[in-house]
Amino acid sequence: MEVGQMQRQWMGYMKSLFMEGFLDGQFLQLQQLQDENNPEFVVEVVSLFFEDSERILKDLSFAVDQQSVDFKKIDAHVHQFKGSSASIGAQRVKNACIAFRNFCEEQNIDACRSCLQQVKQEYIHVKNKLETLLRLEQQIVAAGGSIPMMEWN
């Protein structure tokens, strides 16, 4: 596939991610931060996000499985996850976190458990999408092309 084609493919993919709400404008901000001096920025941040998220999800799973649930702790974790997912632009994950926090406040453990599942799902979803996207980007760059700048309104 030639570069132009790859780029178009990338753009189409990006658009769909936005349309489907997986990503929001914040992701574009990250893209803007990438330049020739920081060519790997998006990859680095996204990787860090994955790492971070796995850790938080693990902690969360542990926390909700406790005999006596510490809602405050759970809330703290979710809050953090909300922050990091928001910073990346992972909109659906962020929204799932918001819902999760509400249930934490209500101290509804069952709802919390199901929220956790949702958050996990959303995370896995967006992870796959991002990996696909970044792979595409890699290919473009490898083929000598550059990643298009996108604007989102």
Added chain:
Amino acid sequence: MPTSTSPLNSGNNLISDQFPAGLRVLVVDDDPTCLMILERMLRFCLYEVTKCKRAEVALSLLRENKNGFDIVLSDVHMPDMDGFKLLEHIGLEMDLPVIMMSADDGKNVVMKGVTHGACDYLIKPVRIEALKNIWQHVVRKRKNKWKDVNQSGGFDERDREKKVSSDADYSSSANEGKSSSKKRRDEEDEADDRDDSSTSKKPRVVWSIELHQQFMAVVNQLGLDKAVPKKIMEMMNVPGLTRENVASHLQKYRLYLRRLSGVSQQQSNLNNSFMNPQDSIFGATPINGIDLQTLSTAGHLSPQSLAKLQAAGFFSSENSKLTFGEGQLQHMSSIKPMNFLHGIPTNMEPKQFANFHQSAQSFGSTNTRVNASSAKRSPWLMQMAQSQPRGHMLNENINSHTTRFPSSSMQPTGSNGISINSFPLRCTAGSSSSSTNGVFHAEATSGIKESGGFGYNIFNELHQKSNDWDLANIGLSYDASHRANPLQGSIDVSPPILGNRGFHSIQQPRQNRDGMNQGNLQNVGQHLNTPFVDNSLRVKSERIPDTNSGINPFSDQFSQEDLMSAFLNQHEDIGPIENEFDFDGYSLDSIPVYNRSC
């Protein structure tokens, strides 16, 4: 990224063409993803960025590098220290503009930012555009300082020079020099009886620990509710201290207490276990058996201090026994509020609170090193701070105490953590145990609640260590809980001896101030009792029979000291006994010592 490095402009790009490029930003966030993004964004804006995952690290960076940063960005929710606490510390110590960030956009949180003095609040996710303009806060702050300087017609030249010289960074003509305390006063102007312009006209008052202790003593005497600047000023009777000075200080103090009160409740829940040590500390007869002579010889205690202490009955033989329980109570009553820190030279610099805080902290944490050689160390405080690894200071103190001090000298808590504890006194120059006392004192209040806070940790450790204490020797009587009086001060103080949260303690004393030491003690005692029971420090909850009467003054004293440390030590809450005891600038000697005639 262009950064001006000329001496004239080190770090200050106000007058540089490139401004705001090169603005030195410190960003603190425990979330790695956010931190990376923020750092990149800030660099994108051409700022000079330093990133930090932990608040304590950030604080120490700021302290080590007083003029190394222009602005701080901090997350609100951090595991080791609450962002607002960090904000407070920075405001008191460095007076830099601080922007808070959070994914939380609730009105309450944002309001908190405002009340704590944040100059802005950004909702996450933060956009580059938002960061592009943060330089305005730096300019604004400087401008305000400058304006202050200019406004006061009769502005004291020497004052101004002082400010200028204290801030070598801002040497441009546009900078009058950082006047952190002044700025702080400005920022904390809450429409109280403070006269801003007049403050700027007066020579700057340095609120040394000593001075603050006097202040607290007076405030306690009057009762916080009834404490008005005029009266306080009159009672303090410090030459050169104006009503305005007092008013602004009082305002800050109230703010501090207010904040503490918010925390205290939570703390009290958490600190049950911690209370005990505190309790005992507070309850114990202060400075029993303090070997003034030794201290004096050790250089820790100046002759005058010694004299004062003696005069205060501190070291009277009857006090020498720190026995728990009744006996002690008696001692307590005889103990007058002394200038515990009398011997400590007051070198407080403008940022005394911070210093004090540190000192107090060191008290707790360092506990023990009473090094005669250490000039900075006041027997009580210094030792602690300097030598010991933060986290373990308390422990060490306690331990050392045990070993070092003869039973009677243990004055565990009487002095609310004011290290005045006899510990140090007892020790010979080399002994460090004395610090423990101080530790308890200050920290008591604040620490426990926050896991991250110094106080808490220390307290915990203290708590644990107490087991090691040889009660017999120490004679710690943890009846403190019941000892309403003496403990007053301390009891309130949540365990964090480090006193960061000193304010907490203040809270309680407040109640007691009206003479109900008992009430406080009881509360505290309860808290304390629980944990203590486990420790060797057995806190005997019952008795405080004798103390009541005479103790009040004492407790007040504690409270004050507590408050002092709390007040000053705001930043103590950093992690486990991680006191940023940067005592470098301050000789711990400046432990406030206040004389109170009971």
